[in-house]
Amino acid sequence: MMWARRDILKAGSAIVATTGLPRLARAQVGGTSVGTLEIDTAGRRAPISPLIFGQFIEFLGRSITGGIFEEGSPLSDANGFRRDVLAKVLGLQPTILRFPGGTVTKIYHWEDGIGPRATRRVRPNLIWGGVEDNHFGTDEFIRYARELKAEPFITVSMGVGTAEEASNWVEYCNGTGRTHYADLRRRNGFDAPHAVKYWGLGNEEDAEPDAGRLQDPADYVREAWYYAKLMKLHDPSIKLIAAGGGQAWNERVVHELHPVADYLALHLYPKTQGGVPLSLIKSADDTEATIGTIRDQIARLAPPRVTEFNKWYRFPPRAAPMMIALDEIGIWEDAGGGVYNMETRYDWNHALATATLYNVMIRNADIIGMATWAQTVNVLAPILTNATGSIAQTIWFVMALYRRFCGSHRLSATLPSPVLALPGAEQQRSLDTAATIDDAGGTISVFVVNRHPDRAVATRIARPAGYRRVDLHELSAPSPRSANTLDRPEENVVAERSRTLGTIPDHYSFPAHSITVLHFRR
Numbered sequence: 001m002m003w004a005r006r007d008i009l010k011a012g013s014a015i016v017a018t019t020g021l022p023r024l025a026r027a028q029v030g031g032t033s034v035g036t037l038e039i040d041t042a043g044r045r046a047p048i049s050p051l052i053f054g055q056f057i058e059f060l061g062r063s064i065t066g067g068i069f070e071e072g073s074p075l076s077d078a079n080g081f082r083r084d085v086l087a088k089v090l091g092l093q094p095t096i097l098r099f100p101g102g103t104v105t106k107i108y109h110w111e112d113g114i115g116p117r118a119t120r121r122v123r124p125n126l127i128w129g130g131v132e133d134n135h136f137g138t139d140e141f142i143r144y145a146r147e148l149k150a151e152p153f154i155t156v157s158m159g160v161g162t163a164e165e166a167s168n169w170v171e172y173c174n175g176t177g178r179t180h181y182a183d184l185r186r187r188n189g190f191d192a193p194h195a196v197k198y199w200g201l202g203n204e205e206d207a208e209p210d211a212g213r214l215q216d217p218a219d220y221v222r223e224a225w226y227y228a229k230l231m232k233l234h235d236p237s238i239k240l241i242a243a244g245g246g247q248a249w250n251e252r253v254v255h256e257l258h259p260v261a262d263y264l265a266l267h268l269y270p271k272t273q274g275g276v277p278l279s280l281i282k283s284a285d286d287t288e289a290t291i292g293t294i295r296d297q298i299a300r301l302a303p304p305r306v307t308e309f310n311k312w313y314r315f316p317p318r319a320a321p322m323m324i325a326l327d328e329i330g331i332w333e334d335a336g337g338g339v340y341n342m343e344t345r346y347d348w349n350h351a352l353a354t355a356t357l358y359n360v361m362i363r364n365a366d367i368i369g370m371a372t373w374a375q376t377v378n379v380l381a382p383i384l385t386n387a388t389g390s391i392a393q394t395i396w397f398v399m400a401l402y403r404r405f406c407g408s409h410r411l412s413a414t415l416p417s418p419v420l421a422l423p424g425a426e427q428q429r430s431l432d433t434a435a436t437i438d439d440a441g442g443t444i445s446v447f448v449v450n451r452h453p454d455r456a457v458a459t460r461i462a463r464p465a466g467y468r469r470v471d472l473h474e475l476s477a478p479s480p481r482s483a484n485t486l487d488r489p490e491e492n493v494v495a496e497r498s499r500t501l502g503t504i505p506d507h508y509s510f511p512a513h514s515i516t517v518l519h520f521r522r
Contacts, residue, residue, distance in 0.1 A: 458510075
């Protein structure tokens, strides 16, 4: 049966066509042969939080101003939102959006960014440089998140800010009574509450070089408890994300804050080492061990349910097991433009690493409760802009693929793999695998990433009991070094191929440097 081409960059009326690649149908049989793909349909099914498909924006370089927001641009709407960028972000279907940082929260005052834009306070960005006019503030952020149908996630300042200032922000966003800050929101044009559910208690507060003041975990815990009390007294239903850090830091934070903290923040940034491309694969694989360490800490220090919580707190404790919030996850290379060289140009090797990270999140769905990719536009981002347009980078297509096909629960799947045996990743597996099931329809999706730059890998397929058909979706590019560029915005190196295989075959071969989703149907 012939391959059917499908374009996955569809956002509103914008469609970026895929380019043809040499005979991806060669994937059917061939290459290095390994064992059998086996899917355990009877085992434990951990729910996959839809919040792992989140995004993050910060006052850093052209992430917000010049990225999602550009007043006066012919490409922007009446709100100042870049329409071309919004279309691409919509194509990712993000479930949650984090704002305003990031490290910049340490010097951020939220009241600078509300009310008439002409009267908002202009401040120097002491963290990332430049000047912020605060024309994109809380209400603009909420409007943008609503355009995306994404949950807003706000991180409060524990640097120059105070617990009272943070609690006032909760009142402004979520207040329903006739109180000062709720009425201020109404006067600013928003009668209905913003209903912000997720609130971060600072960001990387353990980082000594930053402009914070709480690098001692004892100081952070003491202050975070005070923030939590005032914020939850305004809205007891909010979910709190505690700032994570090193192992000793996390021990104390989890042990002492778990009664009120629903999540512990973890930041993961794989990168290429020593200019060796495949070292990025090893760096992405290593994130799983880090997650495992924190899983063990939470299991040991934070009981699934909080008991004997003093009623005089006047708000309820955490109601569900504590989870990890990967509220910054991305690929941080030191080469690029913009502030601190963060406008990274991602190639197809970065896309393979991105797929690996999503596989890691799926495999660890029992402990990962959310993830926000750092960041959305221009800064370590799937989308790049200039004054005349924007492009989707290679990693955009991976994010869209996983969002589109990820099921509701994780399944266990095993797929033997040869090692890459190449510089930088000598002991890493060529194939990386994760499996999900959609409980609504029963479709099983197996995500297979072949990270080898030039070798296909063949495997046998053990048919899951009760399943008869399989469909296939595949992403690829001409080479691991292929990239989309602003210089040639009309050219897209990424191709998606879809195929209905019908009866489940006995064997399948995954092409070199490819990402494949196998859909097993009853």
